[in-house]
Amino acid sequence: MILKKDLVGIQNLIESKYLKFIFHLKNNIAFKPKQDLLKDLLSTIDCRGNSPVLLCIILHQNKKDSIFIKILSLLLENGAKFKLKDKNKWTPLSIAISYGDKVITEMLYRYYLKRREEKLKSKAILIADYFKKMKDFYVELKWKVKIPLLSWLCPNDIFKITKFGANVRADYTFVDYKRLSVIRKPLSVYLKVKEDSNDIEFFRLDREKKEYYDPFENLDEEEIQLVLKDIMNKNRMNGSFKILECKLEENKSFFDKNKNVFEEVHGFMAQKYSLNLSVQFDKNPTHIIEYVDLDENNYLNEGIEIIKSRRAFDDKDIDKTLQEGLHIKNDTVLKGIKELEKEKKMKATVWVVQNSPINSQDAVNLLESIASANEFMEKVLEFFHHPDIQKIIDNNGFPIKIEIPYNIFIDLTFSFDKYIEINKDDPKAINLLGPLNEANQRSRKEIQDIKTNYKIRAGYTNIR
Secondary structure, eight states: OOOHHHHHHHHHHHTSHHHHHHOTTHHHHTTSOHHHHHHHHHHOOOTTSOOHHHHHHHHHHHHOOTHHHHHHHHHHHTTOOTTOOOTTSOOHHHHHHHHTOHHHHHHHHHHHHHHHHHHHHHHHHHHHHHHHHSOOEEEEEEEEEEOTTTGGGSOEEEEEEEEETTEEEEEEEEEEEETTEEEEEEEEEEEEEOTTSSOEEEEEEETTTTEEEOTTOOOOHHHHHHHHHHHHTTOOOOOOEEEEEEEEEEOBOSSOTTSBOEEEETTEEEEEEEEEEEEEEOOOOOEEEEESSOOHHHHHOTTSOOEEEEEETTOTTOOEEEETTSOOOOHHHHHHHHHHHOEEEEEEEEEEESSOSSOHHHHHHHHHHHGGGOHHHHHHHHHHHSHHHHHHHHHSOEEEEEEEESSSSOEEEEEEEEEEEOOTTSHHHHTSSHHHHTSEEOOHHHHHOTTTOHHHHHHTTOOO
């Protein structure tokens, strides 16, 4: 909740020279009602394509003034959109990393962790409330990785999901994939309502060792510093992408272009659709962009070109002053810019059934409850969350099977199967919490050991 003193503090900063620099719409904002003030400030994109957070980081680098640390802190505390990209598709974090600005990078990462925790708690309550209103059931979610000519060697697994009341248990076996071999062991993820309150808990259970932990347990200070070191060294996980837009097309018969294609999926006749996706891959910054002389009047005048410096990270001899839009001769810088801005065209396929016992929102909430199991679950959940895809699916029934790109080389296939309703006398309901109650709880830090396990630690470097 935004307190009155926060608004006063923001208004005082607006009167300062520095914040006027960030919010060049000062004169317009000053005449708006207070309730509109904060929203306008935090979502404004200026004439140069920068958000308040982005410009704050740029000014901190350019002016070397600690006032921008205070301003950034105030912006973040009041819910600034810290992931908004500039017109060159740079995020605030990418810019801070390119500057080597450890202070700003740490501020952004700690804010991300705080927001992640807040979203998780609010989301868990909504999911639990949603599940309480649903019928109790058992369903299987099958997934597999597809690589051309190598699919028979690729990872696959089945999530055996039981939902009873507001509690959810998903049993699975996939652990890792090494040397063309799948490593398996009996595992479970739980969404559990505390008995003495309405609080929601997430647990990951090793049924073999009879140990469980909370995968969302906060990082401690030592772990945060390790992750920050990776981020500053640009050791972030690559290959993830953002869906910019998608277009739905009904698949038509090869022999009759007016006839829709239907295929049998787990006993249902499902209509087949293609989704033409425009995506942008998340690339580490490979070059630095700096304003050479950031003058307030020039910045606010769209008719004046702002002089910038661009150079590659790995070439200390390259530091040329360039007008924006001039030809860039350095191959390393040029390649980095092209990779960062490049959009890819990819395809996804969805098989949709009508009159399904579960709907798209049921599927989303199920995926939310088990997404911590592995990165593949997170990817399909990200796919479901895209507003265009949600709209498409909601208007056309339940997606019983989905094939989506995981990265540029790999596709993921998911399908729902063996749905049955259950009651309190069903063995699946009776034994829902049994394995968890018989196991010992351990800390996430003990189990994950991100100090030595780089693969797990790398997952914490992705700010989405």
